[in-house]
Amino acid sequence: MKINSIIFYxxxxxxxxxxxxxxxxxxxxxxxxxxxxxxxxxxxxNVFQAYGEKDYINRTIDSIMKEKNIIYYVNNIxxxxxxxxxxxxxxxxxxxxxxxxxEYMTVQPNEIVSFYSIYYNQSxxxxxxxxxxxxxxxxxxxxNQFSKYIIFIIxxxxxxxxxxxxxxxxxxxxxxxxxVPTILLYGLSIGGISTVIFQRMYMLLALFIVYxxxxxxxxxxNNFSICKKDRLKxxxxxxxxxxxxxxxxxxxxxxxxxxxxxVYKNRGKNEFKRLLWLYIKLAIIGIIIYPACIYHIFFSYxxxxxxxxxxxxxSFIELIFKAYNIPFLLGYILLxxxxxxxxxxxxxxxxxxxxxxxxxxxxxxxxxxKISPYLEIRYIMGILPVIAIQFAFMIDYIRLNKKxxxxxxxGILLVKSFYTLTTTSPFYLYRGYNNNIEIAxxxxxxxxxxxxxxxxxxxxxxPEFMIYKESLIININRNELKYLQNNIEIRDEKEIIVxxxxxMNVEYIINEIVRITNFDNYRMLLNGENDTGNVIYKLxx
Numbered sequence: 308m309k310i311n312s313i314i315f316y317x318x319x320x321x322x323x324x325x326x327x328x329x330x331x332x333x334x335x336x337x338x339x340x341x342x343x344x345x346x347x348x349x350x351x352x353n354v355f356q357a358y359g360e361k362d363y364i365n366r367t368i369d370s371i372m373k374e375k376n377i378i379y380y381v382n383n384i385x386x387x388x389x390x391x392x393x394x395x396x397x398x399x400x401x402x403x404x405x406x407x408x409x410e411y412m413t414v415q416p417n418e419i420v421s422f423y424s425i426y427y428n429q430s431x432x433x434x435x436x437x438x439x440x441x442x443x444x445x446x447x448x449x450x451n452q453f454s455k456y457i458i459f460i461i462x463x464x465x466x467x468x469x470x471x472x473x474x475x476x477x478x479x480x481x482x483x484x485x486x487v488p489t490i491l492l493y494g495l496s497i498g499g500i501s502t503v504i505f506q507r508m509y510m511l512l513a514l515f516i517v518y519x520x521x522x523x524x525x526x527x528x529n530n531f532s533i534c535k536k537d538r539l540k541x542x543x544x545x546x547x548x549x550x551x552x553x554x555x556x557x558x559x560x561x562x563x564x565x566x567x568x569x570v571y572k573n574r575g576k577n578e579f580k581r582l583l584w585l586y587i588k589l590a591i592i593g594i595i596i597y598p599a600c601i602y603h604i605f606f607s608y609x610x611x612x613x614x615x616x617x618x619x620x621x622s623f624i625e626l627i628f629k630a631y632n633i634p635f636l637l638g639y640i641l642l643x644x645x646x647x648x649x650x651x652x653x654x655x656x657x658x659x660x661x662x663x664x665x666x667x668x669x670x671x672x673x674x675x676x677k678i679s680p681y682l683e684i685r686y687i688m689g690i691l692p693v694i695a696i697q698f699a700f701m702i703d704y705i706r707l708n709k710k711x712x713x714x715x716x717x718g719i720l721l722v723k724s725f726y727t728l729t730t731t732s733p734f735y736l737y738r739g740y741n742n743n744i745e746i747a748x749x750x751x752x753x754x755x756x757x758x759x760x761x762x763x764x765x766x767x768x769x770p771e772f773m774i775y776k777e778s779l780i781i782n783i784n785r786n787e788l789k790y791l792q793n794n795i796e797i798r799d800e801k802e803i804i805v806x807x808x809x810x811m812n813v814e815y816i817i818n819e820i821v822r823i824t825n826f827d828n829y830r831m832l833l834n835g836e837n838d839t840g841n842v843i844y845k846l847x848x
Contacts, residue, residue: 311483318487319470322494323463329733330459330504335740335839338767340506341412343458345766346428347442349411350418353428355766357780358398400787402754402779402796408772412453414446430599433607437550438508453773455506462503462510469514469692470494476521476696479528480660484709485699488716493695495724498630501734502688508552509688515548516558517692523566524660531573533582542589549593553604554675554689561670565663614677620669623676626684630691632727645701652704661700668694684734739837740770746832746843747774750804754796758807758816760784767839768806775804783816792823805844809835813842821846 346353418424425443429436438461445457470490477486493499502510522540526533533541548555563586571579594600628638649665652658671690679686702716732738747755747770755775759765765780772778777796781787797803805820807813813835821829826846835842 311486315474315486315490318490319467319494322470322490323467325495325728326463326466326500326503329500329736330455332732332738333455333504333736335737335743335837336455336506336767336770337735337737338764340458340735341766341769343439343442343506343508344413344446344453345411345769346432347425347439348414348418348446349428350421350424353432354763355403355408355411355769355772357400357403357762357765357782359401400780400782400790402777403772404777405773405775408769408778409451409453412769412773413451414443416450419447419450420444430597433603434508435550435553435597435600435603437547438511438552441511453770458506459504462505465510465514466494466499466503469510469517472514472517472521473692473696476517476524477699479521479525480658482699482703484713485703488702488713488720489695489699491717491720491724492631492698493692495720495728496631496691496695497727497731497733498627498684498688498691500728501630501684502691504733505685505688505735507685509685512548512552512555512689513692515544515551515555516689517696519544519548519555519559519562520664520693520696523562523663526566527569527660527663531570531578533570533578538585541585542592545586545589546593546596549589549600550597552689553600554671554686556604557674558667558671558690561667562663565666569659569663608680618676618679618682620673620676622682623672623679623687626682626687627672627691627694630684630687631694632723632731641698645697648701648704658700661697661704664693664697664700668697737838740839742833742837743768743771743839743841743843744774746804747771750775750802750845752776754779754800754803756781756791756797756803756805756820758783758805758811758820760808760811764808768841771806783811788816788819788823791820794824797824801848803846804832805829805846806841807844809840809842817844 342353345355349355414421420443422440422443425439426436429439441461442458445460449457470493473489473493474483474486477483477489502513519541522537522544526537545559548559567579567583567586570582624642625635625638628635631638633641645665649662653662668690672687675686702712705712751774753776755771755778757765757768757772757778757780759780760783762782779791779794779796781790791797803824803826805817807816817829820826824846825848827848829844829846831842832845833841833843
């Protein structure tokens with residue numbers, strides 16, 4: 308093994324150790340992270356319902372199946388929708404056991420490698436299913452057990468492969484000396500670490516974006532000659548990336564347009580037509596494999612109908628600066644330098660790769676800023692490794708001795724990374740949630756009332772639901788506090804635990820619960836000042 312490869316794997320090992328260190332510090336979860344487990348492993352629904360094993364849509368479909376009137380309701384869609392609405396209006400929250408919570412989060416012995424329910428669950432959500440298939444497969448290895456390391460394993464493997472692809476990128480360009488600085492820049496950044504510890508599909512997305520980039524760079528290196536093997540690799544990568552996250556399509560769209568133009572100029576009309584037809588065929592294949600994508604992309608609340616001017620491109624560019632822990636002023640200076648260097652390269656007709664990456668990255672950020680529902684780092688996680696590659700290209704444009712350049716880069720990055728990781732924490736650690744778990748363990752024989760204002764974010768607290776005797780999810784916006792009055796489950800109880808999110812009118816709600824349930828006193832167990840933000844009380848008689 309060459310000395311460069313040895314250094315690469317040593318550095319990669321150090322980065323992976325850092326990743327393991329931070330996942331060990333992760334205490335709680337974003338609701339979408341819990342959703343990753345539930346919608347991958349629960350055969351009845353994609354959300355842990357407050358009103359039964361299934362939600363109103365599934366229950367309505369079940370009743371229609373029993374009536375054997377499927378054709379009638381298909382032809383009379385308004386009656387079908389009315390039936391759903393009527394079912395929804397009659398929903399009453401029910402007590403859920405700790406076993407039911409565990410079943411939502413884990414694979415049961417009779418559900419191993421059950422892919423149909425995953426496909427159905429995701430078709431009812433707004434995401435493609437590949438990531439959830441992988442979560443289900445890994446979860447099947449440890450049946451009926453929940454662990455944050457299930458998705459972390461998927462992410463760390465994807466990260467390792469991603470860095471190997473980065474290594475290949477620089478090898479085919481005969482710039483292997485840039486590999487270590489690039490993986491240090493990406494792997495030890497707040498954004499890179501957060502991508503791996505965040506229990507979602509964004510690390511897998513980053514892998515497919517990097518590999519797609521590598522394939523296109525390889526085509527450029529081979530003088531835009533696209534052989535059958537290249538087409539097959541492109542096809543597989545695009546389909547898998549598409550089935551991972553729709554944001555992949557944004558990146559592919561920009562790079563494909565640029566590549567088609569360059570291929571047309573360099574290889575002529577026939578090669579251009581073959582490449583364009585390949586992309587069209589892949590789009591058709593993707594729709595055939597997962598037809599729900601049409602609704603998700605064009606009509607759902609996360610699709611093109613969500614396009615707005617809510618966020619500017621600069622707000623998402625600043626998220627990238629945060630991901631790399633770069634001060635905003637310095638970040639904009641570096642961005643300006645990157646654009647200037649790209650223009651200089653274009654004028655001198657040097658390597659077109661930095662130009663392609665610049666246009667593709669900026670195009671991706673612009674579209675993402677217009678369709679993303681929230682201003683969050685996760686929406687730009689997919690392009691963070693490509694940005695690291697692009698930064699390496701820009702630095703390489705500086706005419707310095709290569710050994711000196713690499714030595715300076717590695718030294719600066721190590722110092723910067725050490726300072727960053729000792730002064731700043733990655734995102735999505737949710738520190739303080741262990742306090743919630745400890746309270747749950749101390750009161751595991753008691754029932755638990757969880758107050759929410761919607762039908763989704765309560766799943767963030769599923770780890771607690773798996774500990775308490777039984778849990779009741781109350782939606783304050785649906786006037787459901789009334790269901791606590793004379794409730795059989797708590798009528799004879801001497802103690803009960805109540806959790807309320809701190810952004811709600813906590814004092815009013817807890818006093819209403821005391822009044823309705825006839826408990827005499829309440830004592831605060833947790834003030835909600837940790838990352839999860841729930842105020843927890845114990846009510847006593």
